[in-house]
Amino acid sequence: MSATFDDSDESKPYATDPEWADVIPVQQYEGVEPxxxxxxxxxxxxxxxxxxxxxxxxxxSPRVLxxxxxxxxxxxxxxxxxxxxxxxxxxxxxxxxxxLELMDSFAIQFxxxxxxWHHRRLLLTALRSVDAAARELAFVARxxxxxxxxxxxWSYRQWILAHFNDEDRLWPGELPWVEELLExxxxxxxxxxxxxxxxxxxxxxxxxxxxxxxxxRELAFTKEKISLAPNNPSAWNYLRGxxxxxHTPYASLTSFVQPYTVAAAPGPTDDxxxxxxxxxxxxxxxxxxxxxxxxxADIYEAEGGEATPKAVQIWKSLADERDTIRxxxxxxxxxxxxxxxQ
Amino acid sequence: MSSFPRLARTGHTxxxxxxxxxxxxxxxxxxxxxxxxxxxxxxxxxxxxxxSTKTSETDRQKWRDWLWEQQTSGKHGTGFKPSAYxxxxxxxxxxxxxDAPHLIMTYAALxxxxxxxxxxxxxxxxxxxxxxxxxxxxxxxxxxxxxxxEADLRSVYCAFALSSMLxxxxxxxxxxxxxxxxxxxxxxGGYGQIPYNEALGGTTYCAxxxxxxxxxxxxxxxxxxxxxxxxxxxxxxxxxxxxxCGGFCGxxxxxxxxxxxxxxxxxxxxxxxGELVDSTALALWMAQCQYKFGGIAKAxxxxxxxxxxYLSLAALALHPPSEGASSWELFPFNxxxxxxxxxxxxxxxxxxxxxA
Ligand SMILES: [Zn+2]
Numbered sequence: 012m013s014a015t016f017d018d019s020d021e022s023k024p025y026a027t028d029p030e031w032a033d034v035i036p037v038q039q040y041e042g043v044e045p046x047x048x049x050x051x052x053x054x055x056x057x058x059x060x061x062x063x064x065x066x067x068x069x070x071x072s073p074r075v076l077x078x079x080x081x082x083x084x085x086x087x088x089x090x091x092x093x094x095x096x097x098x099x100x101x102x103x104x105x106x107x108x109x110x111l112e113l114m115d116s117f118a119i120q121f122x123x124x125x126x127x128w129h130h131r132r133l134l135l136t137a138l139r140s141v142d143a144a145a146r147e148l149a150f151v152a153r154x155x156x157x158x159x160x161x162x163x164x165w166s167y168r169q170w171i172l173a174h175f176n177d178e179d180r181l182w183p184g185e186l187p188w189v190e191e192l193l194e195x196x197x198x199x200x201x202x203x204x205x206x207x208x209x210x211x212x213x214x215x216x217x218x219x220x221x222x223x224x225x226x227x228r229e230l231a232f233t234k235e236k237i238s239l240a241p242n243n244p245s246a247w248n249y250l251r252g253x254x255x256x257x258h259t260p261y262a263s264l265t266s267f268v269q270p271y272t273v274a275a276a277p278g279p280t281d282d283x284x285x286x287x288x289x290x291x292x293x294x295x296x297x298x299x300x301x302x303x304x305x306x307x308a309d310i311y312e313a314e315g316g317e318a319t320p321k322a323v324q325i326w327k328s329l330a331d332e333r334d335t336i337r338x339x340x341x342x343x344x345x346x347x348x349x350x351x352x353q
Numbered sequence: 354m355s356s357f358p359r360l361a362r363t364g365h366t367x368x369x370x371x372x373x374x375x376x377x378x379x380x381x382x383x384x385x386x387x388x389x390x391x392x393x394x395x396x397x398x399x400x401x402x403x404x405s406t407k408t409s410e411t412d413r414q415k416w417r418d419w420l421w422e423q424q425t426s427g428k429h430g431t432g433f434k435p436s437a438y439x440x441x442x443x444x445x446x447x448x449x450x451x452d453a454p455h456l457i458m459t460y461a462a463l464x465x466x467x468x469x470x471x472x473x474x475x476x477x478x479x480x481x482x483x484x485x486x487x488x489x490x491x492x493x494x495x496x497x498x499x500x501x502x503e504a505d506l507r508s509v510y511c512a513f514a515l516s517s518m519l520x521x522x523x524x525x526x527x528x529x530x531x532x533x534x535x536x537x538x539x540x541x542g543g544y545g546q547i548p549y550n551e552a553l554g555g556t557t558y559c560a561x562x563x564x565x566x567x568x569x570x571x572x573x574x575x576x577x578x579x580x581x582x583x584x585x586x587x588x589x590x591x592x593x594x595x596x597x598c599g600g601f602c603g604x605x606x607x608x609x610x611x612x613x614x615x616x617x618x619x620x621x622x623x624x625x626x627g628e629l630v631d632s633t634a635l636a637l638w639m640a641q642c643q644y645k646f647g648g649i650a651k652a653x654x655x656x657x658x659x660x661x662x663y664l665s666l667a668a669l670a671l672h673p674p675s676e677g678a679s680s681w682e683l684f685p686f687n688x689x690x691x692x693x694x695x696x697x698x699x700x701x702x703x704x705x706x707x708x709a
Binding site: 037038039040041042043044045046047048049050051052055059063066067085086087088089090091094095124125129160162165166169170173198199200201204205207208211212213243244245248249251252253255256336337338339340343 | 373375380382386420441443444503541545548549550586626634
């Protein structure tokens with residue numbers, strides 16, 4: 012018996028279905044008057060009455076798979092139905108790969124429901140198969156086409172990679188794939204976060220043993236993305252993350268940052284003198300940009316002494332003019348720096 | 354200032370009262386977390402001071418009775434079920450595998466009962482400590498259900514909040530849990546839902562509140578669990594999330610959403626930096642999220658719900674606008690337990706075993 016989301020015979024209530032005649036339905040207990048009761052449809056009441064009946068006797072059979080499928084279709088957050096379905100699949104020795112496939116369209120329809128993803132995680136854990144994990148990575152990539160920033164979907168991908176940690180089959184595709192996503196939308200913070208996870212947070216990838224080299228590559232990549240969209244906080248946060256993680260002083264990027272902190276890009280801009288190390292803001296960029304000013308002020312603050320007033324001056328301009336929603340934050344930075352240097 | 358908008362207090366009270374009386378089938382997904390929705394409704398009335406004026410003692414007694422019916426005991430200890438949606442007709446003496454108590458719902462039920470000023474004489478305190486213990490995993494995390502299921506910072510926070518309300522930490526291996534929380538920290542300064550996840554406003558609140566709630570151990574104390582550099586980075590990320598419209602987003606580069614005004618704002622307060630919120634811009638944006646028939650939505654021109662209504666008011670209680678009339682005045686707020694200070698005091702006086 013194969014379970015599908017085919018609605019053809021769903022209209023028949025369980026209560027009149029001869030196939031279910033041997034099951035005693037169990038109604039939901041309502042002792043005292045409930046708070047915020049849900050006004051259930053007849054169809055839902057009927058199905059869940061039979062579900063409670065099945066749970067009571069402990070039946071785990073193919074028809075239970077059909078029943079739980081119908082319930083989670085009506086209420087994807089019904090975690091007891093998911094739990095029972097999962098244990099039934101195991102008890103029946105059902106193909107878990109087939110279950111994953113069955114759930115594909117369902118997952119896309121209910122992307123925002125936690126249970127959908129938790130179920131997949133359980134299936135994949137039980138399967139212990141790198142093949143299945145590789146298939147899941149492809150599925151996640153498809154799901155992200157529907158919603159590129161869905162938190163559950165990203166969380167699931169990071170879990171798969173960390174859980175199976177397979178250098179041959181799973182990791183190699185990650186960096187090119189993230190690059191594609193950032194190509195499409197350079198402001199996708201989830202993609203930037205994933206890049207950090209892949210490069211810095213999950214061990215050392217094959218061919219990336221030379222960390223100095225990796226650092227150079229990441230800095231070049233990020234600078235280039237910043238030059239395309241200088242006001243993109245995701246790229247600047249990544250840059251800061253990389254520098255913090257590798258204990259690299261922010262001051263090493265002073266000459267890169269400077270052109271982004273002034274109104275118009277100074278100096279020659281023709282291609283013959285392009286500095287590959289320090290790509291300049293793209294034409295038409297809104298300058299000076301707040302994240303660059305903030306970065307430069309951080310460099311001055313770290314330098315201290317004579318440089319502190321320069322940091323204060325930048326923070327003042329952010330507080331009073333360029334980033335007034337964070338006025339109190341910039342004033343707090345001024346107070347902190349002056350207090351600290353006393 | 355006459356041009357400053359008003360907080361539509363009456364409308365927000367009635368929005369929550371309507372939800373308490375029943376929900377359409379389109380909201381059926383709420384069933385498996387119904388006590389949380391109930392807490393948001395009660396919390397709204399508590400913040401607005403309308404619980405005693407706009408609801409009857411008869412109603413409040415019925416509500417207490419129903420909440421106690423969700424307390425359930427069995428092999429993993431005692432806690433509350435989200436609702437009776439899996440409880441078989443006639444009730445049962447002990448829960449089974451599929452109607453077990455839920456850690457997050459237990460937290461929500463306890464606060465709901467405190468808001469209703471229940472004396473908590475029916476609370477099975479040792480049972481709850483046993484449940485907390487059953488929900489902790491090897492890696493320090495907690496799942497919401499005793500035999501597995503979702504394990505993340507939300508459950509960790511609820512375990513910590515419950516232990517501090519009970520004033521009994523024997524159900525938690527604090528050091529292990531603290532290590533787990535620290536593993537969820539992201540390079541941006543916030544915390545993800547599980548290790549390696551993107552920084553998110555809600556789970557950042559869970560992490561910071563938990564780190565501050567837990568008493569010191571030989572390995573760490575509330576003061577040393579976050580280094581000064583980490584604190585500065587987290588404050589930076591949190592303030593960066595207040596967008597130019599006045600509301601907060603939950604992740605870098607996303608649109609503002611009313612619930613994150615609480616999660617990010619309260620996180621700043623926990624770090625002692627609550628005054629960095631632009632509270633006037635926040636209130637002006639909140640005013641636009643108010644729905645014309647009552648309730649507050651996640652963003653302007655969206656539909657309201659009790660979750661966003663309650664968290665918006667909680668954010669305003671912590672960060673009241675410096676302008677605006679008395680319509681914006683709310684009760685003092687306890688940022689660690691996420692409830693009014695008066696309700697927190699009720700918890701301190703009635704929940705710990707030594708007060709029973
Ligand atoms: Zn929200």
